Amino acid sequence: MLLQLPDSGLGVLLVFPALRDERGFAMKKQILEYISTIESERRRSDSEVLLELIEKESGYTPCMHGSMIGFGKYHYKYDSGREGDSFVTGFSPRKNNIAVYIMTGFSGYQETLDNLGKHKVGKSCLYINNLADIDLMELRKLVRLSVKDMQDKYECMDS
Numbered sequence: 001m002l003l004q005l006p007d008s009g010l011g012v013l014l015v016f017p018a019l020r021d022e023r024g025f026a027m028k029k030q031i032l033e034y035i036s037t038i039e040s041e042r043r044r045s046d047s048e049v050l051l052e053l054i055e056k057e058s059g060y061t062p063c064m065h066g067s068m069i070g071f072g073k074y075h076y077k078y079d080s081g082r083e084g085d086s087f088v089t090g091f092s093p094r095k096n097n098i099a100v101y102i103m104t105g106f107s108g109y110q111e112t113l114d115n116l117g118k119h120k121v122g123k124s125c126l127y128i129n130n131l132a133d134i135d136l137m138e139l140r141k142l143v144r145l146s147v148k149d150m151q152d153k154y155e156c157m158d159s
Contacts, residue, residue: 027159031062031069038093046131047093050100053136057143058089063159068092068101072147074154087159088150089143100126100139102146104153112142 031051038044051069055062060072070087077083090101105124106113113121117134120127126142128134150156 027061027063030064034064034067034069035093042130043093043098046098046128047091049131049136050091050093050098053140054089054091054100054143057140058147060088060147060156061159062090063087065090067094070101070159072150072156073159074150074156076154088156089147097127097129098131100128100143102126102142104146104149108149109142109145112138112145116142 032048035044035047035051038047047069051062054069054071058071062069062071063073064070065087068087068090069092070090072088073085074088075083075085086103087101089103092099092101101124102109103124106121106126113119115135116138118129119134131139147156
């Protein structure tokens with residue numbers, strides 16, 4: 001069963017696998033409403049593509065975390081004793097770029113990064129100006145590999 005949402009006005013018809021419950025449907029609606037408020041048409045369109053891409057590659061339902069859209073969750077505990085919960089992967093459509101969160105960092109993904117296209121990296125943030133600048137197959141691969149690595153290191157679950 002598929003959930004089909006109305007045309008966004010950008011000529012993009014979004015079709016998602018039906019969500020498991022009303023909470024999931026409400027969260028997807030909240031995320032799409034948030035994305036619709038993004039001023040830049042290109043950033044809105046890129047965010048819609050990323051929403052579908054990361055949901056498919058991660059296998060997790062999206063969830064809002066402030067202005068970030070996260071997928072899955074895990075519990076971390078540092079040697080210092082500090083602990084908390086975070087999402088397994090996600091993205092944030094910011095004014096100047098889109099940040100994709102690769103929570104494992106990038107040390108094991110150099111070949112994928114080399115093939116990705118125009119981007120910058122921080123500790124666990126991949127900064128992309130627009131999706132036209134990168135190879136989406138390489139981004140899919142990066143998300144899939146990082147989620148697998150997170151699952152190998154932590155007990156990860158759906159949001």
